[in-house]
Amino acid sequence: MNRLAAAALALFLTATPALAQTPAAPPPPEPAPQSSPLSGYMDFHFNKLERRPGELDFHRFVLLLNHSFSPRIRFVGELEVEHAFVEGLEDAGELELEQAYIDFLLSRSVNVRAGMMLVPVGIINERHEPPVYNGVERPFVDTVIVPTTWFEAGAGVHGEFGRGLRYRAFVMAPLDALEFSADEGIREGRQKGSRSNVRNLAVTGRGEYVGLPGLTIGASFWSGESSFSAPRLDTTVHVGEADARYQRDRLELRAQFAHVSIGDAGRLNQAVQGLTGVSPNIAKALRGFYTEAAYRVWNQGSPRDLVAFVRYENFDTQYRMPDGFQRLPQFDREAVVTGLTYYPDPDVAVKVDYVRLRSQSSVVRDTNQFNVGLGWWF
Amino acid sequence: MQTLTTLRALAIGTVLIAAAAANGQTERRVIKVNAERFAFTPSRIELIAGEAVDLRLRSDDTSHGFRIMGLDTNVAIPKRGKGEITVTLTIDKPGTYRFECNRMCGAGHDFMRGEIVVRERTAAAPSPRHEERR
Numbered sequence: 031m032n033r034l035a036a037a038a039l040a041l042f043l044t045a046t047p048a049l050a051q052t053p054a055a056p057p058p059p060e061p062a063p064q065s066s067p068l069s070g071y072m073d074f075h076f077n078k079l080e081r082r083p084g085e086l087d088f089h090r091f092v093l094l095l096n097h098s099f100s101p102r103i104r105f106v107g108e109l110e111v112e113h114a115f116v117e118g119l120e121d122a123g124e125l126e127l128e129q130a131y132i133d134f135l136l137s138r139s140v141n142v143r144a145g146m147m148l149v150p151v152g153i154i155n156e157r158h159e160p161p162v163y164n165g166v167e168r169p170f171v172d173t174v175i176v177p178t179t180w181f182e183a184g185a186g187v188h189g190e191f192g193r194g195l196r197y198r199a200f201v202m203a204p205l206d207a208l209e210f211s212a213d214e215g216i217r218e219g220r221q222k223g224s225r226s227n228v229r230n231l232a233v234t235g236r237g238e239y240v241g242l243p244g245l246t247i248g249a250s251f252w253s254g255e256s257s258f259s260a261p262r263l264d265t266t267v268h269v270g271e272a273d274a275r276y277q278r279d280r281l282e283l284r285a286q287f288a289h290v291s292i293g294d295a296g297r298l299n300q301a302v303q304g305l306t307g308v309s310p311n312i313a314k315a316l317r318g319f320y321t322e323a324a325y326r327v328w329n330q331g332s333p334r335d336l337v338a339f340v341r342y343e344n345f346d347t348q349y350r351m352p353d354g355f356q357r358l359p360q361f362d363r364e365a366v367v368t369g370l371t372y373y374p375d376p377d378v379a380v381k382v383d384y385v386r387l388r389s390q391s392s393v394v395r396d397t398n399q400f401n402v403g404l405g406w407w408f
Numbered sequence: 409m410q411t412l413t414t415l416r417a418l419a420i421g422t423v424l425i426a427a428a429a430a431n432g433q434t435e436r437r438v439i440k441v442n443a444e445r446f447a448f449t450p451s452r453i454e455l456i457a458g459e460a461v462d463l464r465l466r467s468d469d470t471s472h473g474f475r476i477m478g479l480d481t482n483v484a485i486p487k488r489g490k491g492e493i494t495v496t497l498t499i500d501k502p503g504t505y506r507f508e509c510n511r512m513c514g515a516g517h518d519f520m521r522g523e524i525v526v527r528e529r530t531a532a533a534p535s536p537r538h539e540e541r542r
Binding site: 094162 | 522
């Protein structure tokens with residue numbers, strides 16, 4: 031028994047050092063490769079609208095540049111060619127300077143940014159690389175209610191508190207109300223930092239919570255007097271928006287609601303009619319929302335990532351009309367977008383979708399669409 | 409006599425096991441950090457000075473960078489589905505250390521930052537938020 035006890039003691043003595051050791055350190059990680067100062071994304075589409083011939087469109091060619099003057103002073107630029115060819119008119123293509131700002135990184139809670147900046151409204155406007163959203167084209171709500179890509183010259187502050195509570199607050203050039211329309215709302219009113227009139231300034235901001243894995247909840251606003259071209263009007267535009275994204279395992283859900291109000295819309299219509307001879311029938315309120323559910327059918331890591339999704343959108347650019355103006359029901363629309371996104375690499379997305387578009391009009395025919403897209407980030 | 413010897417051996421063994429268990433409390437904490445355009449979750453990490461931790465970094469989308477300002481830590485986080493990377497970290501000096509994605513990852517890249525708050529070790533220092541132990 032003595033021998034047994036001694037053997038037990040010896041076993042403890044030999045085992046103890048191993049138990050007491052700090053676990054072996056994992057192999058040291060490889061240092062990060064030097065980040066390239068040039069990156070970007072591309073978006074190549076085939077769009078087939080019902081009763082129309084199909085179109086091949088190199089929709090977006092975007093280059094991003096970044097430079098660090100010091101660890102606390104950074105430059106970011108984003109230059110975009112739309113529709114591959116730039117001519118005098120926008121339909122032929124656009125060359126846009128979507129971002130060109132300097133960030134002064136002061137602390138986690140307060141930083142200063144100035145230059146050409148993205149307006150911090152909605153899911154897509156600040157997060158619009160093709161692999162990060164489903165569907166060949168961006169959501170309709172993020173096109174005619176929130177006019178992405180919405181960028182403007184300005185300055186402001188941004189930062190983060192606690193465990194994932196973030197904010198942005200910017201002062202920017204306002205919209206130009208004389209460019210608003212019945213079908214696309216405030217979209218054509220963006221001044222895009224091109225000699226932007228700042229007789230009045232707009233303020234915009236966003237708060238969001240990103241403190242839980244997979245969940246993002248945000249709300250944003252824009253407010254600005256927009257009738258600098260017709261100073262006797264009081265066309266203040268307010269945009270309010272709320273959104274949420276949630277991802278768990280294979281499932282991803284997202285939703286967004288946006289509301290736009292346009293002050294003095296009746297007199298704005300009269301002013302535009304006085305200039306052009308045609309009333310633009312601008313509404314005094316626009317509204318849109320969408321919900322989307324996506325499921326990762328294959329979830330094995332590239333090249334076996336396949337996402338199926340369905341999105342319901344409801345968007346009305348004639349939601350509330352000023353007194354004396356009739357709403358145009360063809361601009362009260364809803365869409366169901368169903369499709370697939372295949373990722374041969376997490377930065378490359380092959381997309382296909384079908385869009386069933388309906389309006390409240392009994393006169394204007396609905397136009398469904400079939401789209402195929404190839405988008406990539408590098 | 410034999411019984412007494414056996415009891416002594418068991419007593420010594422128990423003490424050694426207890427010592428080993430106590431020693432095990434200094435094992436590295438594992439903190440999982442998720443990277444996604446354009447946020448780290450969690451974006452605020454609290455440590456005790458001298459505490460060894462493993463930061464397990466993984467991405468939900470593209471490749472991101474992870475650099476801690478003022479330290480040598482500078483690694484690439486693999487793309488989604490291509491694994492994770494572990495950074496073993498011991499910071500002795502109390503203070504606030506900023507970290508950031510230093511690989512351009514999209515239009516909101518500059519928002520992708522966070523901080524590590526290192527507090528002084530005190531006798532009654534509460535354990536930081538418990539994520540996971542090895």
